[in-house]
Amino acid sequence: MIVPEKAKKTENGFQFGARLPYYRGISLSMVEEIEVTLDGETLPQSAVNITVHGNTYDLVQREKETDDRWEMGEEAILSVKKEDGLSVGEHKLGLKINLRIGYMPFPSIRVAEKKIII
Amino acid sequence: MNNHIKRAVSLYSYQEEFFLKKMNLEDCIAAAAKTGATGIEIIGEQSIPNFPKLTDAFIDQWFGWMDKYNVTPVAHDMFMDYTKKKGHYWTNDEAVESFKKDIRFAHRLGFKVIRVICNVTPEIMEKVIHFAEDHDVKLGIEVHSPWHINSAWMYRHWEVMERTGTKHFGFIPDMGAFTKRLARVQVDRMVRQGADRKIADFVCEQHEKGVMAEYIIAQVAQMTNNRIDIAVAELARHNIMVNPISLLQHADRIIHIHGKFYEMLEDYTEYGIPYKEVIDVLKKGGFEGYIASEYEGNRHIQDIYEVDSVEQVRRHQEMLRRLI
Numbered sequence: 001m002i003v004p005e006k007a008k009k010t011e012n013g014f015q016f017g018a019r020l021p022y023y024r025g026i027s028l029s030m031v032e033e034i035e036v037t038l039d040g041e042t043l044p045q046s047a048v049n050i051t052v053h054g055n056t057y058d059l060v061q062r063e064k065e066t067d068d069r070w071e072m073g074e075e076a077i078l079s080v081k082k083e084d085g086l087s088v089g090e091h092k093l094g095l096k097i098n099l100r101i102g103y104m105p106f107p108s109i110r111v112a113e114k115k116i117i118i
Numbered sequence: 119m120n121n122h123i124k125r126a127v128s129l130y131s132y133q134e135e136f137f138l139k140k141m142n143l144e145d146c147i148a149a150a151a152k153t154g155a156t157g158i159e160i161i162g163e164q165s166i167p168n169f170p171k172l173t174d175a176f177i178d179q180w181f182g183w184m185d186k187y188n189v190t191p192v193a194h195d196m197f198m199d200y201t202k203k204k205g206h207y208w209t210n211d212e213a214v215e216s217f218k219k220d221i222r223f224a225h226r227l228g229f230k231v232i233r234v235i236c237n238v239t240p241e242i243m244e245k246v247i248h249f250a251e252d253h254d255v256k257l258g259i260e261v262h263s264p265w266h267i268n269s270a271w272m273y274r275h276w277e278v279m280e281r282t283g284t285k286h287f288g289f290i291p292d293m294g295a296f297t298k299r300l301a302r303v304q305v306d307r308m309v310r311q312g313a314d315r316k317i318a319d320f321v322c323e324q325h326e327k328g329v330m331a332e333y334i335i336a337q338v339a340q341m342t343n344n345r346i347d348i349a350v351a352e353l354a355r356h357n358i359m360v361n362p363i364s365l366l367q368h369a370d371r372i373i374h375i376h377g378k379f380y381e382m383l384e385d386y387t388e389y390g391i392p393y394k395e396v397i398d399v400l401k402k403g404g405f406e407g408y409i410a411s412e413y414e415g416n417r418h419i420q421d422i423y424e425v426d427s428v429e430q431v432r433r434h435q436e437m438l439r440r441l442i
Contacts, residue, residue: 019137023130023133023137023161023164024161024163024164024197025163025164025167025169026163026199027199027202029202029203029204030199030201030202032204063204064204066202066203069163069167069168069169071167072133072136072137072163072164072165073136073137073138073139100201100202100204101199101201102197102198102199102200102201102202102235102237103197103198103235103236103237
């Protein structure tokens with residue numbers, strides 16, 4: 001689910017690649033939570049923007065987007081604002097994605113952890 | 119060989135390679151055709167970007183592939199995302215609108231069957247039947263374990279079939295409801311994740327004996343407090359074994375079969391699902407539709423093995439060819 005090769009520093013934080021942990025594409029509105037942790041620190045969900053095939057959404061826009069889709073296997077870019085930035089070198093990146101799937105009687109939650117090099 | 123059961127492949131089977139971009143849509147169709155299957159099943163939202171939108175160029179390409187590989191579109195698997203909008207559960211009207219999009223999508227790509235996801239209510243079915251009839255698409259509610267064909271929920275769907283008398287609504291039994299032995303690949307993965315091997319073996323033995331899942335779970339709960347051990351016991355609840363003869367009384371309502379499998383062995387048998395027993399019942403019932411291979415073992419082995427969906431589907435198709 002984490003694509004570490006796409007990790008890099010940005011002007012106001014960092015970004016990395018991510019694939020949807022599910023077997024079909026879904027509208028962005030069904031992505032209930034994207035929770036990023038960096039070196040053990042959980043970052044606010046409002047700090048995470050998602051870009052799918054060139055279209056960028058912040059948290060509020062993502063929740064309302066019932067048309068545009070995160071496709072099966074598509075590498076989205078997750079851009080994370082981090083005021084104090086992050087140091088060059090290796091970091092431990094955690095990702096939790098929670099999906100609202102109509103036929104499942106419980107939330108569909110997947111977690112992953114990988115090392116990224118900035 | 120005096121029957122008309124046909125073979126298809128659901129491209130869902132190749133999801134590991136598709137996800138990792140080792141195979142594209144055409145590769146999946148080609149691999150399916152190479153097994154000797156003549157039908158193609160897809161999950162529209164998996165195989166085709168921008169679902170449910172279709173361009174004329176894509177439709178031309180799609181039918182071009184069907185001709186090139188000498189296969190036929192058979193079934194599209196639909197979903198009902200009642201919770202698509204945050205904080206709002208779809209009304210029946212919204213659900214019907216979504217369903218109609220799937221029917222139009224299936225019709226344009228030549229699919230004659232839609233797999234209806236199990237959370238669709240009988241009320242919704244009744245509201246879309248005419249639309250499906252007008253588009254020459256049959257709707258099949260998926261009878262997916264832990265449901266079986268005589269479960270209360272399926273009984274209610276059956277009442278709609280009977281009351282309307284339509285030829286465009288029936289059942290799609292999934293072979294996962296005939297899990298005589300729990301999938302070894304699934305149990306082994308849970309052991310790798312920390313489940314106790316002895317408890318796992320106990321669960322498998324009890325399930326194979328036909329002991330009721332609730333009893334197995336209750337017994338395991340007395341052996342351990344570990345969540346993952348309880349989860350192994352719960353496999354027995356989610357992967358049921360019912361007498362395949364239950365299909366016979368619904369033979370005229372079965373429009374398609376999901377040939378779910380987890381592990382095809384080298385001798386062309388499935389590790390835990392007694393395909394011969396079920397296919398014999400289908401033959402007896404005069405089933406004339408497609409059985410579509412649906413490989414689902416990938417997710418249980420991907421942590422330690424290279425998934426080879428192509429070989430698994432090849433073996434599954436060879437087994438079907440021999441049994442049909």
